[in-house]
Amino acid sequence: MSEQRDIRIRVPVLARVEGEGALNLTIHDGDIEQLQLQIYEPPRYFEKFLEGRSYTEVPDMVARICGICPVAYQMSAVHAIEQAFGVDPGPWVRDMRRLLYCGEWIQSHALHIHLLALPDFLGFDSVTGMAAEHAEEVRRGLRLQQLGNDIIALLGARSVHPVGSRVGGFHHAPDQAAVDALLPRVARGVEEAAALLRWCAGIALPDDHQAFTSVALRHPAEYPMNRGRLVASDGLDIDIADFDDHFEEQHVPHSTALHARYHDRPYLVGPLARINLDADRLRPEVRQLLVETGVRFPSDNMFHSLLARAVEIHESLLEARDLLAAYRHTDRPWVPVTPRAGVGFGCTEAPRGVLWHRYELDEAGRVVTARIVPPTSQNQGRIEQDLRDSLLAFGLDHDDAALRLRAETVIRNYDPCISCATHFLRLEVERR
Amino acid sequence: MTADAKPRVAVHKFSSCDGCQLAFLNAGEALLELAGLVDIVHFAEAGPVDPAAVVDIAFVEGSISTPEERERIAAVRANSRYLVTLGACATSGGLQALRGLADVNDWTEAIYASPEYIHSLAEASPIADHVKVDLQLWGCPVNGRQVLAAVASLLQGVPPVDDRGKVCQQCKREQAVCVMVTQGLPCMGPVTRTGCGALCPRFGRDCYACFGPAENSNTTALGRRLEGLGLPPEAIRRRFLFISNGAPEFRAAAAQWGEE
């Protein structure tokens, strides 16, 4: 490169990112000398707090790790504990957990698309600016978000830190009347979600192709949400209990988050990884719509995460509609559980990707050790790799403001939930 | 604030799960309306970033758990006419206040390859331990009704929502079946501040006190009641040391049932 430039860009507070992080970028002689996504969210030591707590307390504690995806935390935890106790809560509970999870995907993805991501692609600072010009689309987005929240509240009484889940099932089965009231709104939501996908498919996204490994759950029949095996785009196919044989968490000094690596390489989890690996598990209506809109998966363009989220909103609303239409009230929304000593694993697909839990419990059902690997710590290595590649492809000779905006856009595209990423510490204290 | 300028509002985050900020982001139409009535000048999660802005109302989510946060909250206070705490973390330290009962340095040094990068205080403490707070909102999370009422109250002088009663009384008003009497569940409703609408008992489960201690509540009597239900002392202690464990009333109640 002829031009010589030393640039140091520091973005101290990343806008439209959940949690707090910063980016340090040093460009020297036309090359990236240093690039660090700094996470300075203080550690909240949740895994330590869980030790000694009864299994009955775990779902309400782990929810507090993340206010955007509390359902995912509760689901990975109850599955792990039920596995340790040898409990099968049966088909009613399984269906309702899927419904609950649909609610979380819908609200989280709708929030991300409209409030956090689209302003970048349409050239606004925030949703309020965007609302002036795209009033109808923004209102539709807020309605979808609300609908997701209301599905969660049907089963959990509120959408943030819902109170309905327990080991063995649910505390409460919704009344038929509440289900009947929600069903027509969900049916309308299906149409709105299809319109959202059509709209998103028409938005010009950066054309940036990259090589990366996708990792997600895969189930014989379902689009992956709360069960299945862990698979990767390079052919990996393992039981969730074997996670540690292939994935490793490391402490990177510039961050309070641990970075997870797959066979010592960064990897991708989340909506794009899921759709890349499981597009054949989408409902026929959704696949049809993809054909109509000309959107192709698998995709190696990270910016297609936006479309993947829209696809998953559509899929989730169809699933929610079917589950609500088939709903039957029960007087026993949970099965009794008997604690026993053992180890259990839980792995579900949080809106942002694989959320892996492992619990060791004693004979009274108290937590001996807990380990939680959240999506954002898995994606962090990938984000840094992506930033490097995309900024080089974008051209380092752009001015600082343009580089900064592109870097922020890349980061926001992963919907990083920085609060989640920093609460997880594996610990071995040796005292002498 | 000049007469015709819109009031300026900021939302600041400290150690938290982001759940309380969602009271704004989940408000839907009300959020767009609010954005029309006030100038939201700092709200990193929603877009505007200007942490040093001088504002009329600063909403603060999260507890103080690092030296940097301690400095930042002082600056927020200096720049704000009213400071409102948003939820359990900001108001009583949140679940992570449990760290005050343990030795965090041991943890950090054992875990991180480079502990010098981890700046952590021994406690995760409420905002009011550090600066003057004008209005405290309880709840984990706070709900939209509380937040919008707080804005109305500060800007238009409407009296704030009265949440001094107990969840237990709310149950009676809602005609919810008492889960302690009928199912023998260790419900915290008798000592927990109202504001949620008695969500848990109405779902057939015990309240776990996510809205913090109610005023003048008899934690000693509740502890004995829980003992009568068959809970061992350690379980009674844990009941008080949950989401609102940092509240002095609950710390004191827990101490009656054993030390860490």
Ligand code: SF4
């Ligand atoms: S009070 Fe609860 S919901 Fe609010 S930020 Fe803290 S943990 Fe999250």
Ligand code: SF4
């Ligand atoms: S009943 Fe208790 S635990 Fe449940 S939401 Fe209300 S205050 Fe929180």
